[in-house]
Amino acid sequence: MSTEKIALVTGANKGIGLETVRQLASKGVHVLLGARDIVKASAAAQPLIASGLKVEPIELDVTNSAHIASAAAMIQAKFGRLDILVNNAGIMVEAVDWAQNTTIDVTAAILRQTYDTNFFGTVAVTQALLSMVIKAPAGRIVNVSSIMGSLLFHAKPDSPIYDSKPFAYDSSKTALNAFTIHLAHALKGTAVKVNSAHPGWVKTEMGGAGAMLDIAEGASTSVELALLEADGPTGGYFHLGKPLPW
Numbered sequence: 001m002s003t004e005k006i007a008l009v010t011g012a013n014k015g016i017g018l019e020t021v022r023q024l025a026s027k028g029v030h031v032l033l034g035a036r037d038i039v040k041a042s043a044a045a046q047p048l049i050a051s052g053l054k055v056e057p058i059e060l061d062v063t064n065s066a067h068i069a070s071a072a073a074m075i076q077a078k079f080g081r082l083d084i085l086v087n088n089a090g091i092m093v094e095a096v097d098w099a100q101n102t103t104i105d106v107t108a109a110i111l112r113q114t115y116d117t118n119f120f121g122t123v124a125v126t127q128a129l130l131s132m133v134i135k136a137p138a139g140r141i142v143n144v145s146s147i148m149g150s151l152l153f154h155a156k157p158d159s160p161i162y163d164s165k166p167f168a169y170d171s172s173k174t175a176l177n178a179f180t181i182h183l184a185h186a187l188k189g190t191a192v193k194v195n196s197a198h199p200g201w202v203k204t205e206m207g208g209a210g211a212m213l214d215i216a217e218g219a220s221t222s223v224e225l226a227l228l229e230a231d232g233p234t235g236g237y238f239h240l241g242k243p244l245p246w
């Protein structure tokens, strides 16, 4: 078996996902760049491929079961394993700014739409690819969460996010954090490590121009967790190398 690592990053046509692809590929990883639109995936991959990186576009809307099945079949046929899965795709659709509390008015449709991508889609992609991650010698799964998923920070009046409460987004990331803990437990006794990442508040379409971190720093937590050594943590929640409270 080749020693080259194979990675898949979802939601990778722009923002933190695209930069995660670039950083992993720059470290010699062969990266599948997932996007819900293959035209966008190819356009995002093209300059990386032109600069000599091993990047392959792949069509993957994480809410589309046919896309998930064909991505799984392609990875199985071509590589037979998946060393790194970065579940990066995510949406925040309910609020015009982050300083809103949407809890009283958010509709069931928006809750479902948000959970479909941020939670159900991530779980479905992971379950479909899990046997291939287990087959890799040192499988790594990174669930790109957010500090906004931290129940402890939401409950503490002196926390930096106390007055920022888009309920659908926040609770979808809390659910994703539960997936991290449960999956890490289910994989005890295997070489696979599963962790949640908080990228920071990052200058992307979602984070906005006023965010604190540039995209390179925003992708670094995902990249670090994707490349953890054998003595690294599993079942944790991290930002720039430091643990966050659940």
Ligand SMILES: NC(=O)c1ccc[n+]([C@@H]2O[C@H](COP(=O)([O-])OP(=O)(O)OC[C@H]3O[C@@H](n4cnc5c(N)ncnc54)[C@H](OP(=O)(O)O)[C@@H]3O)[C@@H](O)[C@H]2O)c1
Pocket (backbone or CB within 6 Å): 010, 011, 012, 013, 014, 015, 016, 017, 035, 036, 037, 040, 060, 061, 062, 063, 088, 089, 090, 091, 117, 121, 144, 145, 146, 147, 198, 199, 200, 201, 202, 203, 204, 205, 206, 207, 208, 211
């Ligand atoms: N930016 C921040 O400050 C920040 C902070 C904490 C956590 N995060 C998390 O970091 C991750 C990346 O965020 P970002 O800031 O890079 O956001 P972004 O610039 O809005 O990019 C989000 C990416 O996810 C993709 N996506 C959305 N729905 C999808 C689906 N159903 N299937 C596949 N891909 C889908 C988007 O594709 P399209 O282009 O097709 O829409 C896009 O490529 C998200 O999970 C987000 O919650 C971000």
